[in-house]
Amino acid sequence: MTPNELFYESFERCRIDQEFLETFLADFCEHNPRFSERFENIGLEQQTKMLKASIILIYNSSGLPSVRSSVKRLGKQHKDLGMDISEQELNEWFHSLLNTVKKYDPHYNDQVEQAWAQTLDAGLTIMKKECVVK
Template identity: 50%
Template sequence: MSYCESFRASYARCNIDEDFLTFFLKHFCSTNPRFSERFCGVDNEKQTRMLKASIILVQNASDNPYIRNNVKSLAKRHKDMNLNIKPEELVAWRESLLVTVANFDPLFDDEIEQAWRSTLELGIEIMSKHAIN
């Protein structure tokens, strides 16, 4: 099975819903006090919708040049909002997402982890290039 197929199967098993996204957000915020400050007082429902969209967007960047432009635009919006994103924060985002996947995908293993890493790599690279001041 290719990384793309493994990723899509894992994504489907995770059932990316409010529970998944809430777990992710809690874990992500626990890795850095700045994240908790950024998300404090934010509408949780709206934030989970935005997180789901960002996961899908970053995931699809590897397959589609149009989507890569959307990721670039998202990165620039983050920069324009003066979020002062640091490279290690993008790593924390990815690692928190992987911890969440490991908790929600009953078939999670090293191959599935690598499929997620590989699939997200280009989107995170674009975010690193365009979101960081």
């Protein structure tokens, strides 16, 4: 099975529903308090919608060059809005996502973790390049 297939099966098992997203958000906020500060005026439902959209966008950038342009625009938008996102915060976003996948995917193992890492790498690399202020 290819890493993309492993990723997709895991993604389906997680279902990425409201409960998953709230767990992900709680983990991310615990490890990155600045996220909570940045989005304190945005409701939970809107925050989880943004998280889900970001997961899907970054996932789709692995196989679709046209989506990479959207990720690039998203990164620039974060930078232009002065969000001051660090590479460490993007790494924490990914680790919080993996922590959540680990809780929701009963078949989670090292291969599944590697599949998530490989599949999301292209999008995360673009985000790091576009939104991190050096």
